Amino acid sequence: KILPYRSNIPYLSKFCFEVCDPAFPERALQAGDGIIVGGSNYGQGSSREHAALVPMYLGIRCVVAKSFAHAANLINAGILPLTFQNPEDYELLSQDDSLTIEGISSGMANGELVMKASGKEIKLSCDLTDRQQKILLAGGLLNYTKENG
16 A cells, blocks of 8 residues: 555655554644654664654654664654653553653753653653764754765
């Protein structure tokens, strides 16, 4: 159904998370800047690049997950990968929560951020190298390379 379109990111975006939330692509585009909350092993599978490119197209700026299969593609796309300090905190969230993360630059530098979610505060870990932080602050690897190239 979608394999022939693997290089057509706008088309593929229509199927992002369709199994669990068919309205996700439309909501993400309308929101502009968004956060995905994922479980364990986010980005697993043979299309790891698409696990970053499609959300990037939809305006996602951060993925908070219990763990990542491969975070490098997210970083290269300018999407901040964060993990729950306490994986059970995943259960505290619901689809309708309004999520915010402040102090991203300083949080990346010290390795810890806090996500506010409808009155709750959830501690997040950020394990990035200096170079990965610079890539994210530049908006992704292409921007970083252009600026430092």
